[in-house]
Amino acid sequence: MAIDRPSLRTRALSLVAFVSLIAALTSASPVFADESVPDATSSVVAEPADSDGDGVLDAPNTVAAASDAQSAGEPVEDLSQRTESATVVANPDGTWTSKDFGDPVRIKRDGEWVDVDYTLEKQSDGSWAPKASPVDVSIDGGSTKEAARVTFDDGESLAVTWPTDLPEPTIDGGVATYKLSDASDLIVAVTGNGVNARIRLNEQPAEDDPVFTLGLRADGVDVTESGGGLKIQDESGKTLGGTSTLVAWDARTDDAGSPVEVVPLEASLDEVSQSGDVTKQELELSTPAGFLSDPATQYPVVIDPDISSLTRLRDTWVRMDDTTSRGADYNLFVGKINGASNANAAQSYIQFDNTAIAGKDIISAELGLYQYWAYTCSDKRMNAYPIAAAWNTGFTYPDRPSVLAVGDSTYVNANRGTTGCADGWTTLNITNMTEAWAGGEYTNNGIRLTADDPNLSSYERRFCSSNPDTSTSVCNTATRRPNMSVTYNSYPNTASALSATVDGAQVTVRANASDPDGGDVRARFVVKNGATTIFDGLSEYLASGQQAIKELPDLTNGTYTVQAWANDGSLSSKIASTVGTFTVASGAPGPFTLVSSTQAGTFTLGGGSEETVQITGLAGIPSAATAGRALLTMRATNWSASGGVSVYDTEGEEPGNADLGFNTSMNPGTGTSTASIFDLSSEGKVTVLNHGSDPVTVQLSVQGWFPLGAARPQLRDVPTDEGPPEESDGRLTPAARLIQQNQLPGSVDFPIPLETGQTMVMAGGIPTVKDSGGATVGLFHLVIFDDTGAEVAGSVSLSGTSIIVSIPSASTSSWPLHVLPVFDDESQE
Structure with a gap:
């Protein structure tokens, strides 16, 4: 229930503080409230515009994007949700679509988004670096032994070196070629996740099985052999990057341009020196015996150690009897590869981080794969299954994760990537499995892609992976990475x-x-x-x-x-x-009204004297034939000796005990008060009696009245000088409570909304509101009565700014109990 006036020190508060849930104690003010209010996103929106010239309207925040999409009738990107890998657009129908490439397709530079561009450009120090890459790669400009260096997020780095000073490289896009001799070249190619440093043998070496040596300079990292490749770890043991299986291939290619014969390299890693955090090592590489001298081997031959940031790898492919780790490959294979010596069908694995869609209502979802090769343009089914277990890109066929045998698998038939059907995007409808991920039915461990018939080459497909390689002709840009597009609606927040x-x-x-x-x-x-x-x-x-x-x-x-x-x-x-x-309840409330024999609302009783007050017929309270009892607040001030006052039915017996006591240790200026239910005489009167021998000033206030034969009070409908109640300012005030029998014993919590600087303390057993200067603003009296109107005892305490009313197992048979807070505003003295 909200306060109708801006301060506790107002006329209306006394009424509002207790008028609430009990029948007929109602007001044109909120009778309960929940304080929790969510932060509202700024609704200040800009006109729909394409601020970055990418062909899509955009807006600076979520609210603006949603509003602009509706007004413009077309999608609007929410720039506040843009990341290196993902964009989110608001759709005109109120849904949203996120498109995530999983790995960066843009980076932020000087506060502005820049598309990833692996093209090498010369730096001021003579070295070369990609125009815009998420991985810090530096390629030497010549005259030193260092060929390429990858620097990781915390400044650690790994450099590939050559035994002698390198010549100035020839640059072509993202590829730097160092001509070592007519017989060999060192080629460094930028990839999406690092670099590839390759030795290219342009002719057969004089030796049958030579050993090729590359140098490694590790600064702040440890490099070790692992699974046929290299692993790069920081000092804490965290894996930062590495290579996939070290391999070599010759010039024989299949129809798609991929090597036909890929062989593993024998590798030996030896430490040469160490100084501080810098360790120098030699990586010796050799091909299988006889490979280089085999008449079937066609030159040039490429010997390929790559260096990648493993934290960014998220797809791979495997096949039976293939021990090469494919996590850093630029492509993904599905199906039996035509013409390959290994006739086993390939399977591809891919994963996306879909944390952002958890709990969303999924409308649709697609997996996008850039397909650059197929055996045929004819429709051939490729299946997609949700993966059952977590995995990393270093696994091979024997360690491949299983898939879930559920109805959420999907497939695609359309084909492309060969003569008669150009390269392009193949999309799979993955709505069902995305719904299951979002709903928590099972964990998102990614997707496995398989050919519907693993025994036929006609089902073969090839796609670009998440690791573009600038030395390839197709999968050389970040925008051809696999992507996942999800259209969704968010469930509104709890009201x-x-x-x-x-x-x-x-x-x-x-x-x-x-x-x-x-x-x-x-x-x-x-x-x-x-x-x-x-x-x-x-x-x-x-x-x-x-x-x-x-x-x-x-x-x-x-x-x-x-x-x-x-x-x-x-x-x-x-x-x-x-x-x-x-x-x-019937009747409309007004603010509480003072009733007494004087216009000022107070009267002074001499020692042992009494005052009769007409309750009914005044301040909107009906006649005595209708009203039987009244809820009154009585305040005593200005006493000079200990004493007490009582209120009783004028026709009844004079009470022997006081309803309100006071003594000389109390402050007579501040006074003391109580609230209670009093019987009225047949003429609607009560008598106020001073039990003491010295004068006392008494203020009597009416809070409500009880119809004859009813337990629940009614309010007066009276005009006021202030006019009708003001609109609520949204703050809480205590609300009355109905307590059922099965809820006892227990307690009732009344939160009190204090103004700035106000505090609440227990004074004389009564919750008392103090202002910033320590002066009393008012007091809260708690009146508890059963459904017959009989008052019931209870105890009161404070917890922060809440009044806690504890109610024992009450001795009454008339349920429910009514717990009513009454505020005695001292400004009304």
């Missing part, structure tokens, strides 16, 4: 800040509604009376993060519950808001 404003039979419910996608959203409200749904409807659309408002049809008297869900037109939040409770 928050739920509240209800009750004004007689008219109720307005409110809740904050927001959507992580930033699009317009609305709230669905469900109102129930017991188990019966009274209302189920939607608010108007509003900007994400704003308050949704719905005016309900007029309701009959009773207690109701309400819950809210945020809704974006397609989806509702998965979790409902907290349950709010409100009560509708």
Whole structure:
């Protein structure tokens, strides 16, 4: 329930503090609220524009992209979600599409996005480097022994060196060629994940089986042999990079241009020297015996140690009887490779990080593969299965991960990449398995691609991998990496800040509604009376993060519950808001009214004297024939000696004990007060009695009245000088509670919204609000009564800015109990 005025020191607060869930104690102020309010993304949007000239409209943030897409009727990229590998666009229908290449296709330079470009350009120090690459690669300009160097994220590096000074290289795109002699060249090619340093033998060596030596200079890293290749680790043992299996091949190629004969190299790694963090090693490489002198071997022959950042590798291919690790290859093979000496069918494995789609509603999903070769243009089925276990790119066929035998597998028939059907993108519909990943049905371990018939070469396909190689003619750019495109909708956030404003039979419910996608959203409200749904409807659309408002049809008297869900037109939040409770009763509230025999609302009682006060007929309280009891607050001030005062039915017996006591240790200027339920005489009167011998000033305030024969109080409907209640400022005030028998013993928590600088303390057993200077603002009295109107004992404590009312197993048979906070505002003295 929100406060109607900007401060606790206002006339309306005394009423608002206790008017809430109990029947007839209702006001045109929220009667409950949930404090949780989500941060709203800025709704300041720019006009739709293509700021970077890539042919797609873009906007600076999520809210702007969603709004612009709707207004422009075409996709708009959300630049705040752009990464090195992925883009996210808002669609006009309210959905979103992410496209992720898994590895960088752009990098940020001087605050601006730049497309990855592996083309080598000369640097100021004479070396060469790619124009824009996510991997720090430097290629020497000649006159030194260093050919290429890869620097890792924390500054560690590994350089490939030659035994003698290298000549100036010839540059072609991303490839640098050092002419060593007419018989051999050293070729360094930039790849998506590092470099390849290759020795090319242009003619048969004079020796049958020579040993080729490359130098390695490791700065801050350890290089070791592993699985036929090299592993690069930092000082903590974390793997930074490495090579795939060290291999060689000759000039024989198949129809797609790939080597027909690839042989493993024998490698030996020996340390030469060490100084500080720098270790120099020699890598000796030799081909299988007789390979270089075999008449079938065609020259040139390439001896290929590559250096890649293993943290970026995410695909590979395998086949039976092939022990070469393919994680750093530029291509992916599927099916039986025509003309290969190994007739076993290849299988490809690929993975994407789909963390961002977890919990999303998946509309569609596609895997995109750039296919540059097929045996035939005819349709040939290729299957895709979700992988069952985690893996890394270093495995070979015997260690390949298994797949899930589920209905989420998929396939594609369309073919391309040979004569009559040009290279291009092959897409697979992977919606079902993506839905399963997003919904947590099983872990996303990637996808395996296999030919439908592994025994026929006509099912062969070849694709570009995630590791482009600038020495190839097709898979040499970052934009031909595999990619995954997902169209989705996000479930709106749980509705928050739920509240209800009750004004007689008219109720307005409110809740904050927001959507992580930033699009317009609305709230669905469900109102129930017991188990019966009274209302189920939607608010108007509003900007994400704003308050949704719905005016309900007029309701009959009773207690109701309400819950809210945020809704974006397609989806509702998965979790409902907290349950709010409100009560509708006849009559409209006004602020509390002082009633006494004087216009000022206070009177002074001499020692032992009494004052009769007419309650009914005043301040909107009906006649005594209707009203039987009243909820009153009594305040005593200005005493000079200990004493007490009581309120009683004027026709009843004079009470022997005081309802409100005071003594000389208390501050008579601040005073003391209490709130309770008092019987009225048949004429609607009460008498205030001073039990003490000295004068005391008494202020009597009416909070509500009880109809004859009823336990639940009604409010007066009275005009006020201030006019109708102001709109709520959204802050919380305590709400009354109904306590059922099965809820006891227990406690009730009343959060109190203090103004800035205010505090709440226990003073004389009463929760007391203090201002920043320590002056008393007001006190909270808790009135507990059962359904007959009989008061029930309870204890009060504080927890932070909440009042805790503890209720024992009460001795009553009339349920429920009513717990009512009454605020005594000292500004009304």
